[in-house]
Amino acid sequence: MLIDAAGYEHEPSKGSIRIISLVPSLTELLFAMDLGDDVVGRTAFCIEPAGTIESVPVVGGTKTSEMDKMVALKPTHVLVNIDETPKELAEQIAATGADVVVTHPNTPADNIALFQLVGNLFHRQTQADALVRALEAELAQTATWPERQVLYLIWKRPWMTVSQDTYIANMLGMFGMKTMCHDPDRRYPEVTIDSALLAEADLILFSSEPFPFAQKHMDAFAHEHKIEHKITTDPRLLAIDGRMVSWYGNRAIDGLKYLRTFASQL
Numbered sequence: 001m002l003i004d005a006a007g008y009e010h011e012p013s014k015g016s017i018r019i020i021s022l023v024p025s026l027t028e029l030l031f032a033m034d035l036g037d038d039v040v041g042r043t044a045f046c047i048e049p050a051g052t053i054e055s056v057p058v059v060g061g062t063k064t065s066e067m068d069k070m071v072a073l074k075p076t077h078v079l080v081n082i083d084e085t086p087k088e089l090a091e092q093i094a095a096t097g098a099d100v101v102v103t104h105p106n107t108p109a110d111n112i113a114l115f116q117l118v119g120n121l122f123h124r125q126t127q128a129d130a131l132v133r134a135l136e137a138e139l140a141q142t143a144t145w146p147e148r149q150v151l152y153l154i155w156k157r158p159w160m161t162v163s164q165d166t167y168i169a170n171m172l173g174m175f176g177m178k179t180m181c182h183d184p185d186r187r188y189p190e191v192t193i194d195s196a197l198l199a200e201a202d203l204i205l206f207s208s209e210p211f212p213f214a215q216k217h218m219d220a221f222a223h224e225h226k227i228e229h230k231i232t233t234d235p236r237l238l239a240i241d242g243r244m245v246s247w248y249g250n251r252a253i254d255g256l257k258y259l260r261t262f263a264s265q266l
Helices: 024-032 067-072 087-095 110-121 125-139 167-173 195-200 215-224 242-246 251-264
Strands: 019-021 039-041 077-081 099-103 148-153 177-179 203-207 237-240
Touching (some): 024 077, 024 251, 067 087, 077 087, 148 195, 167 251, 203 215, 215 237, 237 242
Parallel strands (some): 019 039, 148 177
């Protein structure tokens, strides 16, 4: 018997499988574990692996999936995530008879259990073992990193960041980057940008997702908050690849490599 992140029990799949993934990083993981032919539905935000995923039908967004489209695809399994999938939606899907598999990696090491769950559920133990070994090799690389206070921005209007009990914060924390503005009641809190906050921040990181921060947004931020140096020379204001920091699954392996390089260049 297999246990998912919500404590639900699952039997290893039998016969043909039809999987819908409502989480972009999980969709990518399914393809990495040679399950691409069994993926029959995805969200509009499931864009990896590019060049392959486009043929898979879209059933809506991560939080607004359309039940009629999902039911028509006759899934045997639907993969969801505690942070990204509303509980009500997961319950509606379960009521259709599909096996709803709940995930919730919160640290890089949690991906080991995720690999094993997917591998054992869909008979891809060999692929799961290979991913576990690759991730463990990255986790085993130790170094001492200087601690930096980091304002990690994921949205504007309103400005939003991440609390310290999130996957993103734990990824950054492995490389000495401690996220600011922790809210014990909200995993992704709104934040007020003021001079006091900026004075405390060693780094201000603009993530490429979910809000697609670009150079123009960073320039506007520097101008609005009267940051004296030009954006190109101020070492505190930096763009960061959101997928490498926030996508779990197989992406975590490259994400750790990316952050190791990112941190070493600060």
